[in-house]
Amino acid sequence: MSPDDYCQQKTAQSGSSFYYSFLFLPPERRRAITALYAFCREVDDTVDDCTDQGVARIKLAWWRAELSNMYAGSPTHPVTQALAPHLAAYDLKEEHLQAIVDGMEMDLDQTRYLDFANLEKYCWHVAGAVGILSASIFGVTQPQTLKYAEKLGLAFQLTNIIRDVGEDARKGRIYLPVNELQQFDVKAADLLNARHSEKFEALMRFQTERAERYYDAAFALLPREDRRAQRPGLMMAAIYRTLLDEIARDGFHVLTQKISLTPLRKLWLAWKTYVRG
Numbered sequence: 001m002s003p004d005d006y007c008q009q010k011t012a013q014s015g016s017s018f019y020y021s022f023l024f025l026p027p028e029r030r031r032a033i034t035a036l037y038a039f040c041r042e043v044d045d046t047v048d049d050c051t052d053q054g055v056a057r058i059k060l061a062w063w064r065a066e067l068s069n070m071y072a073g074s075p076t077h078p079v080t081q082a083l084a085p086h087l088a089a090y091d092l093k094e095e096h097l098q099a100i101v102d103g104m105e106m107d108l109d110q111t112r113y114l115d116f117a118n119l120e121k122y123c124w125h126v127a128g129a130v131g132i133l134s135a136s137i138f139g140v141t142q143p144q145t146l147k148y149a150e151k152l153g154l155a156f157q158l159t160n161i162i163r164d165v166g167e168d169a170r171k172g173r174i175y176l177p178v179n180e181l182q183q184f185d186v187k188a189a190d191l192l193n194a195r196h197s198e199k200f201e202a203l204m205r206f207q208t209e210r211a212e213r214y215y216d217a218a219f220a221l222l223p224r225e226d227r228r229a230q231r232p233g234l235m236m237a238a239i240y241r242t243l244l245d246e247i248a249r250d251g252f253h254v255l256t257q258k259i260s261l262t263p264l265r266k267l268w269l270a271w272k273t274y275v276r277g
Helices: 003-014 018-022 027-048 053-071 078-086 094-109 116-138 144-163 165-170 178-183 188-192 198-221 231-249 263-276
Strands: none
Touching: 003 018, 003 027, 003 078, 018 027, 018 231, 018 263, 027 053, 027 078, 027 094, 027 116, 053 078, 053 094, 094 116, 116 144, 116 231, 144 165, 144 198, 144 231, 165 188, 178 198, 198 231, 231 263
16 A cells, blocks of 8 residues: 555545545645645544553654654655655645644643633644645645634634534543633533533533634635635535534534534535635
8 A cells, every 4th residue: 555545545534524625636735635634643543542641642752753754854654655745845844743743742631721722722733733734735825824724723623622522521521611611600520421501502602603703714814816725625614614503503412422414415515615716
């Protein structure tokens, strides 16, 4: 199996909404974004699938060294071998890839966030940096496009947090800020024990409205000159915002179920956004 094939398989198996937007890219950009996404999956799985934190830290340290090796011209992992040819072509910065690894390590160090400022810092590492790298691959001519991509990445991560509240709680993680739980009189134990309530619904409406503001702020930053190139991000946004709508329509029952869109609906939303241009 070639490095590109490895990344393609890793990405397709994930079932992620991101996969559908990649289908509309030219081959070279598609190979680059697929390799980037496969890297994100690898380091994320390092934390999620490893029950021993000590081992997880060793693996993340290995990935940090592997990124340095890649930029030095000697990658050894299929993902870095697939990503290496695209570093110069799309100006992919090592600091942003290392920031993603730092974000994964934050999951080992922290399972609660006191306030949104601290949560936003985490979101930047695991999603804002990914947004910047992705936009660079899609095509950037205006500096402001990277600010758009950074903000859009944060919007995606806030959506993930809303969708995965129950799943994360079962792993002992609560990403909703402590002071906001207090504001809406929702106890951490309510999340850990999947107790749905009107107070929880109010808390989740608050989270959803903030995520929507991040989407709106991102779109306001996207320069007209780069809109066509950045269509993959806009496709993802169409899918994720539809998911947010579905979660709200369902009454925020995210403690006991994971709400998702069908593959066909994701593909339809991606295609519709692509055609709109």
